[in-house]
Amino acid sequence: xxxxxxxxxxxxxxxxxxxxxxxxxxxxxxxxxxxxxxxxxxxxxxxxxxxxxxxxxxxxxxxxxxxxxxxxxxxxxxxxxxxxxxxxxxxxxxxxxxxxxxxxxxxxxxxxxxxxxxxxxxxxxxxxxxxxxxxxxxxxxxxxxxxxxxxxxxxxxxxxxxxxxxxxxxxxxxxxxxxxxxxxxxxxxxxxxxxxxxxxxxxxxxxxxxxxxxxxxxxxxxxxxxxxxxxxxxxxxxxxxxxxxxxxxxxxxxxxxxxxxxxxxxxxxxxxxxxxxxxxxxxxxxxxxxxxxxxxxxxxxxxxx
Amino acid sequence: xxxxxxxxxxxxxxxxxxxxxxxxxxxxxxxxxxxxxxxxxxxxxxxxxxxxxxxxxxxxxxxxxxxxxxxxxxxxxxxxxxxxxxxxxxxxxxxxxxxxxxxxxxxxxxxxxxxxxxxxxxxxxxxxxxxxxxxxxxxxxxxxxxxxxxxxxxxxxxxxxxxxxxxxxxxxxxxxxxxxxxxxxxxxxxxxxxxxxxxxxxxxxxxxxxxxxxxxxxxxxxxxxxxxxxxxxxxxxxxxxxxxxxxxxxxxxxxxxxxxxxxxxxxxxxxxxxxxxxxxxxxxxxxxxxxxxxxxxxxxxxxxx
Numbered sequence: 001x002x003x004x005x006x007x008x009x010x011x012x013x014x015x016x017x018x019x020x021x022x023x024x025x026x027x028x029x030x031x032x033x034x035x036x037x038x039x040x041x042x043x044x045x046x047x048x049x050x051x052x053x054x055x056x057x058x059x060x061x062x063x064x065x066x067x068x069x070x071x072x073x074x075x076x077x078x079x080x081x082x083x084x085x086x087x088x089x090x091x092x093x094x095x096x097x098x099x100x101x102x103x104x105x106x107x108x109x110x111x112x113x114x115x116x117x118x119x120x121x122x123x124x125x126x127x128x129x130x131x132x133x134x135x136x137x138x139x140x141x142x143x144x145x146x147x148x149x150x151x152x153x154x155x156x157x158x159x160x161x162x163x164x165x166x167x168x169x170x171x172x173x174x175x176x177x178x179x180x181x182x183x184x185x186x187x188x189x190x191x192x193x194x195x196x197x198x199x200x201x202x203x204x205x206x207x208x209x210x211x212x213x214x215x216x217x218x219x220x221x222x223x224x225x226x227x228x229x230x231x232x233x234x235x236x237x238x239x240x241x242x243x244x245x246x247x248x249x250x251x252x253x254x255x256x257x258x259x260x261x262x263x264x265x266x267x268x269x270x271x272x273x274x275x276x277x278x279x280x281x282x283x284x285x286x287x288x289x290x291x292x293x294x295x296x297x298x299x300x301x302x303x304x305x
Numbered sequence: 306x307x308x309x310x311x312x313x314x315x316x317x318x319x320x321x322x323x324x325x326x327x328x329x330x331x332x333x334x335x336x337x338x339x340x341x342x343x344x345x346x347x348x349x350x351x352x353x354x355x356x357x358x359x360x361x362x363x364x365x366x367x368x369x370x371x372x373x374x375x376x377x378x379x380x381x382x383x384x385x386x387x388x389x390x391x392x393x394x395x396x397x398x399x400x401x402x403x404x405x406x407x408x409x410x411x412x413x414x415x416x417x418x419x420x421x422x423x424x425x426x427x428x429x430x431x432x433x434x435x436x437x438x439x440x441x442x443x444x445x446x447x448x449x450x451x452x453x454x455x456x457x458x459x460x461x462x463x464x465x466x467x468x469x470x471x472x473x474x475x476x477x478x479x480x481x482x483x484x485x486x487x488x489x490x491x492x493x494x495x496x497x498x499x500x501x502x503x504x505x506x507x508x509x510x511x512x513x514x515x516x517x518x519x520x521x522x523x524x525x526x527x528x529x530x531x532x533x534x535x536x537x538x539x540x541x542x543x544x545x546x547x548x549x550x551x552x553x554x555x556x557x558x559x560x561x562x563x564x565x566x567x568x569x570x571x572x573x574x575x576x577x578x579x580x581x582x583x584x585x586x587x588x589x590x591x592x593x594x595x596x597x598x599x600x601x602x603x604x605x606x607x608x609x610x
Contacts, residue, residue, distance in 0.1 A: 140561040146519070175480045177517035178559040179542045188519040212482035214451070214493040237484045241546030254483040256445040 009288040014296070016281035017252055023300050025292045028059025032299040037062035037090040039231065039276035040069060042294065043287035048078045050287070052085045058291045062088040062272040064231075065123055067116060075122035082123065090272035091168065091204075091229050092116070092125035098152030099133035099145040099182060106148070109133075113156050120165045126271060127168035127228035128160070129204055134179040145182045150192055153201065161200050168228040169193050170204035173212075175243055186210050186219040193226055202228035205264055206276065208235060208247050211255045220263040227269040232257055232302055233277045240279070247277045250297040257302040273302060314593040319601070321586035322557055328605050330597045333364025337604040342367035342395040344536065344581035345374060347599065348592035353383045355592070357390045363596045367393040367577040369536075370428055372421060380427035387428065395577035396473065396509075396534045397421070397430035403457030404438035404450040404487060411457070414438075418461050425470045431576060432473035432533035433465070434509055439484040450487045455497050458506065466505050473533040474498050475509035478517075480548055491515050491524040498531055507533035510569055511581065513540060513552050516560045525568040532574040537562055537607055538582040545584070552582045555602040562607040578607060 011025045026032045038060050040051040048069050055063050063082060070078045070092070082089055095116035100106045113130075120128040132149035135142065153167070160167050171189040172181030183189050186203060193201045203226050210216050212235075220227075234253030240246045250257055261273065275294045282290055316330045331337045343365050345356040353374050360368050368387060375383045375397070387394055400421035405411045418435075425433040437454035440447065458472070465472050476494040477486030488494050491508060498506045508531050515521050517540075525532075539558030545551045555562055566578065580599045587595055 135559055140559055142516070142561065173480075174478060174517040175544070178540055184517050184519055211447070212479040212489050214489055235483055239480070239548045243544045243548075254440055254445055254447075256447065 009286060009292050011292055013289070014249070014293045015285035015289045016249065016279070021293070021296055023296050026059070026295050026299055030059065032303055033059050033295060034061065035272050036060050036295065036298050037064055037088070037272040037274040038291060038294070039064035039091070039093070039274045040066055041093065042275055042277045042282065043290055044283045046287050048073055049081055052081045052087060054287055054291050055087055056085050057288070058295055060291070060295070061086075062090045062274070064091040064093060064274045064276065065089055065125065066093045067119060070119060070123060075119045079123045088272060089123050089125040090274045091127050091129050092120040092123060094129040094131050094170075095156075095167075096130035096181075097133035098149045099136060101136050101139065101144070101148065106152070110152060110155060113152075114159055117156065117160045117163050117165045121163040125165070127166045127202065127204070129168045129170050129229060131170055131172060131181045132183045134177065134182060142177070142182060149182060150195075153192060154195070157196050157200050166199065166228050167201045168204040169201065170206060171209055173209040185213055185215070186223065187215055190219060190223055190226065198225045202226040204229040204231060205260070206231040206233075207255050207257060207260050208233050211235060211260065216260070217263050220260070220267050224267045227264055227267060228271075229274060230261070230264050230269055230271065231274045231276045233275065242280070245278050245280050247279050249277060249279075249282065249293060250275070251301040258304065261302055273298065314591060314597050316597055318594070319554070319598045320590035320594045321554065321584070326598070326601055328601050331364070331600050331604055335364065337608055338364050338600060339366065340577050341365050341600065341603050342369055342393070342577040342579040343596060343599070344369035344396070344398070344579045345371055346398065347580055347582045347587065348595055349588045351592050353378055354386055357386045357392060359592055359596050360392055361390050362593065363600055365596070365600070366391075367395045367579070369396040369398060369579045369581065370394055370430065371398045372424060375424060375428060380424045384428045393577060394428050394430045395579045396432050396434050397425040397428060399434040399436050399475075400461075400472075401435035401486075402438035403454045404441060406441050406444065406449070406453065411453070415457060415460060418457075419464055422461065422465045422468050422470045426468040430470070432471045432507065432509070434473045434475050434534060436475055436477060436486045437488045439482065439487060447482075447487060454487060458497060459500070462501050462505050471504065471533050472506045473509040474506065475511060476514055478514040490518055490520070491528065492520055495524060495528055495531065503530045507531040509534040509536060510565070511536040511538075512560050512562060512565050513538050516540060516565065521565070522568050525565070525572050529572045532569055532572060533576075534579060535566070535569050535574055535576065536579045536581045538580065547585070550583050550585050552584050554582060554587065554598060555580070556606040563609065566607055578603065
């Protein structure tokens with residue numbers, strides 16, 4: 001673990017690929033970093049304090065927080081850490097999991113989401129990311145799960161509004177439809193979001209989840225005023241054995257990031273670009289090296305040439 | 306390997322789950338088998354002759370053939386085997402892979418598809434299934450790959466028409482967008498199919514590929530007159546490590562088969578229901594036990610109660 005001012009990273013090698021870095025690491029203050037956010041799941045072994053320090057060392061102005069590490073120190077302490085470091089909180093991940101049919105499980109889920117809303121307010125997150133949940137154990141009623149997710153969102157919106165928290169509905173890649181998120185396309189997420197005012201419910205555009213969608217550019221255009229978060233990571237092949245950890249570093253896979261970034265910007269999004277990578281090889285690497293690589297790749301793969 | 310008249314299968318245990326069978330195996334002549342087809346990939350270790358014999362033993366009236374085993378004995382010999390057994394050929398899998406940007410690779414792919422069309426005509430397949438192909442190595446131009454696939458189809462249609470072969474465009478689950486098929490939804494497949502007469506180009510509805518799609522029922526209704534094949538297998542979790550082998554036996558996963566079968570029937574489809582399972586555990590089981598299990602599950606999970 002490095003302190004906030006030192007970094008012993010080898011800036012000439014990309015992780016996890018092990019390939020030579022093709023560009024220099026942008027230094028703190030570089031305009032290429034102006035909107036770059038580290039989703040802390042990308043450096044999974046770092047605590048909030050460590051991730052905040054890592055962002056400061058690398059010159060990243062924003063961080064995406066996760067509830068578990070935030071609760072490990074308390075939302076108030078997390079809020080102080082990011083405020084003292086001068087970071088924006090681009091998102092809090094995550095609420096949702098609202099598809100239970102059982103009334104007790106449903107009440108528990110709603111209650112947990114109210115806590116998530118309170119935490120998002122306390123850390124000053126630009127949005128609370130919601131992953132709506134998959135099919136309940138043993139159920140094949142996909143339409144029913146989708147309806148219950150929508151009902152749950154409707155129940156949470158007034159609470160979120162009272163706390164000044166914007167909800168972000170995250171469509172998930174269809175690979176996760178059964179077990180994580182029955183919201184499968186951006187169009188479907190917008191159908192749901194549009195039932196509510198844009199300042200209360202928006203959508204999360206995560207390249208990993210939406211890149212394959214033949215309708216993605218039209219739906220991003222439709223999402224004007226509703227895009228609350230833009231998250232990036234790559235689709236790599238062969239797909240790693242654990243589908244949950246199958247995300248890649250930008251540039252290691254098949255996604256055209258510029259195309260999607262330009263589309264969200266054309267739709268009015270000017271917020272942070274958050275790098276969120278679930279991947280065992282990324283997690284095994286030195287977190288400072290991960291941040292250095294994603295900073296380089298952000299400039300080389302996501303921003304304009 | 307069993308001969309055509311003997312079966313030594315334990316009919317009380319489902320494979321690959323190992324769970325007790327919940328219903329009796331339908332005997333040859335059972336009306337529940339009247340439209341059931343064995344896609345021979347489901348019993349991957351069987352040759353055409355063995356798969357044909359397996360269908361006859363179990364009372365299945367149809368088979369879906371694959372090009373590689375067909376070519377191992379020649380299309381004429383394969384045609385004789387199925388004709389002598391009195392089986393229908395519900396499909397020939399598969400042509401496609403038309404996304405190459407390189408002119409030489411593209412010409413080779415088109416040529417291979419012409420051979421596939423000839424083989425489909427010779428074995429009397431109800432359709433030639435086309436998997437359009439993924440992104441070429443190193444390319445991130447998804448729109449370009451989709452255009453080239455469409456151009457390739459257009460080039461093949463007259464040849465298929467001359468041979469009396471109906472082409473079936475198979476939308477593939479987005480998990481395969483990068484490496485197998487850039488045709489990702491039924492709606493997108495129909496957009497392409499509708500450029501051609503329905504008797505020449507239709508779509509394949511495979512439950513594994515389309516079950517997650519929020520728009521699937523509307524698109525199946527739209528597909529009236531264009532559904533050339535209905536294939537079934539389940540989406541299981543956790544997803545097996547090899548995504549290509551992640552398909553499950555009907556009833557072992559999350560798909561509501563009745564919903565989708567009723568939808569294709571309401572759209573006018575009255576053809577065979579083909580069981581196509583790529584799964585290492587299924588392939589490791591006794592093929593006769595696989596056919597017995599899928600016959601039971603077909604009646605219990607796919608047909609009406």
